[in-house]
Amino acid sequence: MTIFQELEMYKNFDELATDLLDLAKEILPEQFIFLSSINDTQQVILKLSNDNTSIDVTEGTIVNLNDTLCQHIDFGTKQPLIYEDVSKESSLGDFKNILEKANIKSYLGIPISFVNGEKFGTLCAVNDQVSRFDEKSIHLLQRIVRMFSYYLDLERFAYRDVLTNLYNRRYLAKFFEDHHDSGGTVFFLDLDGFKGVNDLYGHDAGDMVLEEVASRLLKFIDGYEDVFAVRLGGDEFVIHFSQPTSAERLSEMATRLLDSLMTWDDDFQLSASLGIATYSINSEIDLKTLLKNADFALFQAKKSGKNAYQFFETEKIV
Structure with missing residues (x-):
């Protein structure tokens, strides 16, 4: 963006x-x-x-x-x-x-x-x-x-999010309100092991991690058109893509993103898990449902062993 x-x-x-x-x-x-x-x-x-x-x-x-x-x-x-x-x-x-x-x-x-x-x-x-x-x-x-x-x-x-300077939930909501019929994809991610960083090293260290995640997300999206990163809150982040992209390409991007969030100094045991949800042009889906779908895919990724990604699939909802 x-x-x-x-x-x-x-x-x-x-x-x-x-x-x-x-x-x-x-x-x-x-x-x-x-x-x-x-x-x-x-x-x-x-x-x-x-x-x-x-x-x-x-x-x-x-x-x-x-x-x-x-x-x-x-x-x-x-x-x-x-x-x-x-x-x-x-x-x-x-x-x-x-x-x-x-x-x-x-x-x-x-x-x-x-x-x-x-x-x-x-x-x-x-x-x-x-x-x-x-x-x-x-x-x-x-x-x-x-x-x-x-x-x-x-x-x-x-x-803007005060800590990371990424866009916030309000921006995402406003963008979706204005462009919901254009189609797109969201990556919904959170950190594996973030609670342990806060518990062992304190919230200052946790804030440092969140700032570093934001920096890596911005580096990841640099060069893509019509894409922006959002901090929803806590250690939850969203990347929104407006350009139509194949599942194969999204898989490649998801793998590269997760790889970029695996290596940490100071003995932090951190990685990320990722849920992917897409919506089509002229879709009637609202943002709440889209994020719920992506969050469900994220939950499935964590169940599979963390440091993984999953696409949202309707048939997996029980």
């Missing part, structure tokens, strides 16, 4: 994003303003100021991050990136050709991050003419961006 899809669930995002652009436009009335969100490889243009402009930037466009000026922004220092006359920036090299095609002659990029430092995107001001960006205007834009960041964090906290 990407930040772009997560934004669809944020309340009043469009309204506040419009307010952000309007305020920025008050500060820099001559500039073309846009809000973007970025990840490690792409930039999405989320919203534009309402201008008639010769600059070739379109709302909803997805751009390779390497083809944008925003790739040069230092999110670590949270400092703006300023090019008042891109034609004089020798560091841009051949990238000037891309800017010329987009008719961008000046650029100001303000980084936007979540409180934990994770990138969200940028507030950008561009012009088809050389510009001058004064310090006061830049400072005001940074303050507006900071307030916008607080809003983003409030929204994110509503859908």
